[in-house]
Amino acid sequence: AVVSTQSGHYGRGNTQSMQFHIKGDPKIITEGIHGLHIHNNPVKRKDCSPSATGDYFNPAGESGMHHGLGTVRAGARGEVNQINNVNVDPLKEEGISGVIEGQMACMPEPYMLFQDGSEKKIINFEKAQKRLEKLQKKENPSNLYVIILKEPDCYSPVSNQDTYTLHSPLFALEGEDSIVGKSVVLQGNEDGNMDDGIACCTLKLVSEED
Secondary structure, three states: OEEEEEEEEEOOEEEEEEEEEEEOOOOOOOOEEEEEEEEOOOOOOOOOOHHHHOOEOOOOOOOOOOOEEEEEEEOOOOEEEEEEEEEEOOOOOOEEEEEEOOOOOOOOEEEEEEOOOOEEEOOOHHHHHHHHHHHHHOOOOOOOEEEEEEOOOOOOOOOEEEEEEEOOOOOEOOOOOEOOOOEEEEEOOOOOOOOOEEEEEEOEEEOOOO
16 A cells, blocks of 8 residues: 655645555455544554554544544455545635546457467457458368457546645644654445454655655
């Protein structure tokens, strides 16, 4: 997993960005919604258990509260790609907008299937069809084939990008309340019980130039 946090100054406010990318076993990172939370300790020895990552990060000290990143969506192949952008501007109305992965056009692809069972993808369908017509006119051609259609891999990896407009920064990047150096833990379900962390990594600060 790779997680980074960026901070910069643009116009009247700050811009923060947190990215979380992971690809794992789909039997463990199952398709659907998962909780994503910040814990007090950095990750050590790839241990995502609460005994290693500590309690939920709760700088405000409010009872029953924790510093979460909400929920993220995992794909059918065990991938999570989440980007949270925060624009801090006290003069604008607070809100959130989101973008997900696009759907690509996916059509069956033509192949030549030869008598020995081998296949070759057709680049020029018209040329392959004319060649087949010529072969069919020959007596016992050795390289005769039929044209078949195969379904390609049309899978589009899950990708989410949320943009927040807020009056104050979502995260502190320095001082006692900083999230830098804390762990972020992907939970096994949407509720995010502390005992079911299935992936984790340590948050690091990245400059604008990185």
